[in-house]
Amino acid sequence: xxxxxxxxxxxxxxxxxxxxxxxxxxxxxxxxxxxxxxxxxxxxxxxxxxxxxxxxxxxxxxxxxxxxxxxxxxxxxxxxxxxxxxxxxxxxxxxxxxxxxxxxxxxxxxxxxxxxxxxxxxxxxxxxxxxxxxxxxxxxxxxxxxxxxxxxxxxxxxxxxxxxxxxxxxxxxxxxxxxxxxxxxxxxxxxxxxxxxxxxxxxxxxxxxxxxxxxxxxxxxxxxxxxxxxxxxxxxxxxxxx
Numbered sequence: 001x002x003x004x005x006x007x008x009x010x011x012x013x014x015x016x017x018x019x020x021x022x023x024x025x026x027x028x029x030x031x032x033x034x035x036x037x038x039x040x041x042x043x044x045x046x047x048x049x050x051x052x053x054x055x056x057x058x059x060x061x062x063x064x065x066x067x068x069x070x071x072x073x074x075x076x077x078x079x080x081x082x083x084x085x086x087x088x089x090x091x092x093x094x095x096x097x098x099x100x101x102x103x104x105x106x107x108x109x110x111x112x113x114x115x116x117x118x119x120x121x122x123x124x125x126x127x128x129x130x131x132x133x134x135x136x137x138x139x140x141x142x143x144x145x146x147x148x149x150x151x152x153x154x155x156x157x158x159x160x161x162x163x164x165x166x167x168x169x170x171x172x173x174x175x176x177x178x179x180x181x182x183x184x185x186x187x188x189x190x191x192x193x194x195x196x197x198x199x200x201x202x203x204x205x206x207x208x209x210x211x212x213x214x215x216x217x218x219x220x221x222x223x224x225x226x227x228x229x230x231x232x233x234x235x236x237x238x239x240x241x242x
Contacts, residue, residue: 067079
């Protein structure tokens with residue numbers, strides 16, 4: 001699959017607080033399915049589907065599934081699936097298990113992170129090896145942070161700083177609210193909050209537009225790098241009623 005599509009699938013969802021995170025069961029959006037188009041250099045190159053659903057009592061799953069589309073589908077059947085399983089514990093959203101799987105291309109890849117909150121550790125598995133790392137309260141994975149971000153925006157919080165288990169390390173993601181914008185989408189005009197991911201590199205830039213009517217679900221994500229701009233736009237949504 002086109003290298004830009006692979007990066008978008010990662011960047012679009014990798015945008016949590018050092019310490020307790022802000023999500024709560026009351027602020028959790030109902031189960032939903034949202035579908036997005038992916039484009040680069042003005043051409044449609046893929047589609048992504050996000051879904052949130054309950055599994056068993058107290059356990060939830062959040063999954064992102066991306067495939068090539070348009071002209072790119074003629075030369076690639078690669079698929080990228082990211083999945084987060086998590087529960088609420090003492091008011092915190094606690095990841096239980098995260099996985100990333102890329103298949104159907106030249107190089108398959110599998111990554112997993114298993115969280116052991118009793119011992120405050122996360123076990124990473126990648127490229128045939130495994131290792132543990134300590135994780136403080138409030139640590140999220142690369143998918144579950146999206147729900148926390150949505151909850152923080154709904155609560156009108158401005159300190160959008162998150163701690164994420166990412167790539168076998170703990171990383172801090174910082175975001176800044178830049179303003180509000182009426183955005184034309186496939187769902188019609190939506191009032192959004194525009195959020196920027198703050199990066200140390202000037203060569204990369206990520207912006208998210210989060211819709212107030214859809215519990216602050218990101219309905220547009222724009223990622224810029226030296227070799228082009230990647231766009232992710234909402235196509236449809238089920239379960240989030242304005």
